[in-house]
Amino acid sequence: MDREQYTEINARTIDRWVDEGWEWGVPLTREAFKKARDGAWEVLLTPEKPVPRAWFPAFPGKKLLGLACGGGQQMPVFAAQGASCTVLDYSERQLAQERLVAEREGYGIEIIKADMTKKLPFADGIFDIIFHPVSNCYIEDVYHVWNECFRILKPGGVLMAGMDNGLNFLFDDDSKAPLTVRNKLPFNPLKDESLYKKLRENDDGIQFSHSLEEQIGGQIRAGFFLKDLYEDYNNTGVLREYAPSYLATLAQKPVDRHSRPAAL
Numbered sequence: 001m002d003r004e005q006y007t008e009i010n011a012r013t014i015d016r017w018v019d020e021g022w023e024w025g026v027p028l029t030r031e032a033f034k035k036a037r038d039g040a041w042e043v044l045l046t047p048e049k050p051v052p053r054a055w056f057p058a059f060p061g062k063k064l065l066g067l068a069c070g071g072g073q074q075m076p077v078f079a080a081q082g083a084s085c086t087v088l089d090y091s092e093r094q095l096a097q098e099r100l101v102a103e104r105e106g107y108g109i110e111i112i113k114a115d116m117t118k119k120l121p122f123a124d125g126i127f128d129i130i131f132h133p134v135s136n137c138y139i140e141d142v143y144h145v146w147n148e149c150f151r152i153l154k155p156g157g158v159l160m161a162g163m164d165n166g167l168n169f170l171f172d173d174d175s176k177a178p179l180t181v182r183n184k185l186p187f188n189p190l191k192d193e194s195l196y197k198k199l200r201e202n203d204d205g206i207q208f209s210h211s212l213e214e215q216i217g218g219q220i221r222a223g224f225f226l227k228d229l230y231e232d233y234n235n236t237g238v239l240r241e242y243a244p245s246y247l248a249t250l251a252q253k254p255v256d257r258h259s260r261p262a263a264l
Contacts (some may be wrong), residue, residue: 006158006206008116010138013089013205018093027072027097033105036080043074045133045162046232046246055160055228055250059083062128067149068116068135070094071100075149075238078131079107086110086127088120116145122152134162134246137207140190140212146222153253159224160250165231167245168229169209173237185209216249224251 028036035041042050060082066075070089075098085231087098087109095111102109114121117139130149136142142251149159169187171179187197187209199206220226231244239245 007090007117007139009200010205011092013203014091015093016203018091018097024073025071025094025097025238027101028076030104033076033101036077040082041077041111043077043131045131045160045248047134047231047235049232049248051160051248052228052230057157057158063126064129064131065122065127065152067120067130067132067145068138069131069133070098072097074133076101076105076107076133079105079109083129086112088112088114088116090115099211109188116148117141120148120152123153125154127153128157130157130159130161132159134159134164136161136210136215137164138205140188140208142210143218143221146218146224150222150224150253152194155253155255157253158227158250159219160248161253162218162246162248163215163249164209165215165245166209166211167239167243168234169207171239174232175237179238179242186211215247219249219251224253226251244255 008213014022028135045051059078062083063079064085065084066085066087068089069075070091071094075085076089079102087095089095090113092113095113098109098111112121130153132149136145139145153159166185169183169185170181173179181194187195187207189199189206196206216226226249228250230248232246232248233244234240
């Protein structure tokens, strides 16, 4: 398996899912955009629990990056609040949904197709906010992403990230109890041909589990202060009745090397 090609597989897979009605590729409606503009809004980093409003600084004038955040769901909300928005994704169809909503509602947004396993196409220290919903499960190396997020954030800028905690990869959850442990962690199909074959047969893309050491520890090692977090559950399946399988974190880039976290 050519390690450089798996993100291409994932981009094509997600394009196909969007065309089939994937829930994370259904764009915001005109009515929901109007409500957001009027102040009635919420956004998701994980399947069900909305991100606390207290996590967000005041939006007007802020530069916000939606990282692997295409689909036309969250970015329109941020644009409606007055943020200057950029979205980066590797799925053509997810970016097409962003373009559709922006053109329909008449706001500006920078839309970039790029692979987040590579160096991000931005200068150092230009964003105030990075909003990164669950998507690290589609890449092998999350340390690279945290380091890049730290690089492109301004001092005092914040990273909001949704992540899988690994439990989803232990089981084959077909919505039938009882659940049986099927896989070892870490789950890495680039190192296990049987996993790779199974994912391809099921049209699941190429997915990876990541430990909390990688997810939370990786942010801290990159230089972030961890300010808050919460857990969330699957929105389908049996596992949601037993344990949370996602978490979301709020992390901040220090104002300088010696500073404490800044106030939002």
